[in-house]
Amino acid sequence: MKKIILCTGGTGGHIFPMIALYEELKENHKVKIITDNRAIKYLDQIDDLTIIPAESPYRKKGIIHLIKSIFIIFISMIKSFFIIAFFRPNVVVGSGGYVSFPVLMIARFLKIRFFLYETNSVLGRVNQLFLPHCYKLLTGYELVSPFPDTLKDKMIHVGQLVRSQFIKINEEGLFYRKTSKQEEPLNVLILGGSQGAKVFGEKLPEKFLLLTKKNVKLSLSQQVQENQIKEVGSYYENNIKASQINEKNIGFDFMLFTFSNQIEDFVKKADIVICRSGSSTLSELASANKPFIAVPLKNSLDNHQYHNAKYYADQDCCWLVEDDQEMSFKIERILENVYRTRILLNHKIENLIKLKRGNPIDNFINQITK
Template sequence: MRDTPPLILLAAGGTGGHVFPAEALARELLGRGARVALVTDSRGTRFSQELIVPVHRVKACPLGKGLFRKAFSIAVMGIGVAQAMLLIRRQKPSAVVGFGGYPSVPLLYAAARSGVPIILHEQNAVLGRANRTMAPMAKALCLAFPHVAGIPPLTDTKIVQTGNPVRPAFAAFRATPYPLLDEDGAIRILVLGGSLGASVFSAVVPKALAMMSEALRHRIIVAQQCRAADLEETRAAYAGVGVIAEVSPFFTDVPERMAGAHLVIGRAGGGAIAELAAVGRPSILVPFPHGHAGEQKANAEALAGAGGAWLIPEEVFSPEALAVRLESLFSIPGTLIKTATAARGWGTIAATDNLADCVYDAMGLPTPKSLAGLTSNPDASGKEGNLALSTREFYS
């Protein structure tokens, strides 16, 4: 009888930037015969419906400001650590992989206390607070960007350059050529606002299109992700300037839309950068200006510095500035094609494999070959199990 396959817990914050890379790694680990479970907060469960793996929730909250809020945060995180210790005792994982975000901290700390190997993955060009806190306890610190700021002293020997895992749906379009852009054809713009949408794009993009020449404006077709609260106003704004636009709070087919776009306008999260590079599409990046360490600005600078994007800080992202940029780009299509090629060349398409290899190295196990197509946990015989998605909360 074969040994029970290793169980690997993936700890991720509840936004798509943390959970989507965890999903990509989960698919690869399942394909290699491992068992996988996701540990996140209540937000993260909505991103994990495509995989049939257990989802566990433990208590966590960000560190608040002020004495009372800090004390409350510490108390909640303490409960989370106790829950995570119980989870580890019950599940007996072989490794824990952290993808950042405060919900990952209780499980990572409990794993360190329990002697379970920790592997961290940083999706951004600036090390996040959760990963920076846990880096001294980790066995490996896997990076998506060639240069990452904020790495603690004495952790250099733990660094592994893996790249940022992207979901297979994006990787599948890597070989798709840049869409033909002729003189009279449609110009497709995809506007993405991050996992929560972004009001700035609804305020700026329709007005910018109104300032463009009529000949160009009437060729433009927009697909925009926007906040639900801005939905009707944004639709009316596009209709008012005569632009065909599909506006929705969430698109389920972003990979296909990205592959068909001539230009993407959006935020600069680490996951978004990796997806743009995987598909190979030019973008105008407007970094979220309120990140704790300017990580989105650093992300955008990395891709723009490689010639794969254009960076416009939000404080100067005006309708006038965007209109001038769009007129220039669509008047000289060769620039868009060149930028698309540079974006594709910047990405690390083997990132998921690299990260999975690192996990097996940390466990001290030989690296098995992947069996594509598994989306649920195998049983002890190595066959795919029939395990329904479950969400469990552990309380002390």
């Protein structure tokens, strides 16, 4: 039995792969997760959890924010020192996010072997900083950039770590849909990632209702931000009432939500998913063999969301739509085509199945427990 620390940022893209790893490791090892307070809502099943403060020096400009972030990092380093000194881990795994910085810094200072995990196709800032000092960099994608040739021997591709409930969607056979009858509604799931996507709630509702006027039947499960739920819900309800007054059967229903710890239930039901392009979101949908329309966040750090989505688009596993003025029109067109020709879904599913290689979690555990 080894003692292992997993340190990670608090957003879904960082924390979900570490939850998947934790669930497998805890059977045979003593495991602690260190993260920041954004992750608390995801971690109700974690036995050994420590929260430390984290602050990105790049999030805001100005000398006051810089001084504040340096002070928070210093406090986190002191806390990390005592955590590591008392826990005495054999191995530390960092999967990015600024909360990883103080933990990895102390691990290096105490000469504890540490691994890095990069889920994105673009190497994150903290991982770039610690790459020369880590034992190995384990990656979700085969190619990661920027990556110096002198350190190529440190990189090992293990694949994307995915929570077991998404793998079970695949195992249960709920992923594959043959061409459906035209009168069946298209089940559409709209995800904004762990932090929501305001633009989806602003631009897409009008297009969904326009599709109903073209006799496209939709059943929506839509994630919106907390301050949008009333506005978007009223917009749909008012248009449905107007259609009923005109005695039109528009074939439209919707359900809105802000956050769910059982997102896999929505994924099971969906025929197609509209989503941002965080690595965790895309890898979990790919594992469940769910076709998706990827809309990268245009101001993501180092444009990593675009490169994540392009990996799947290049292999014809998804539709890649950039977040610009034409975004909602392109999504409307894709949904209409898919509704009328459902075999398009099967083509994407077949290509997603071809991506599957080995068992990423087993590969990962074999590397860190040698």
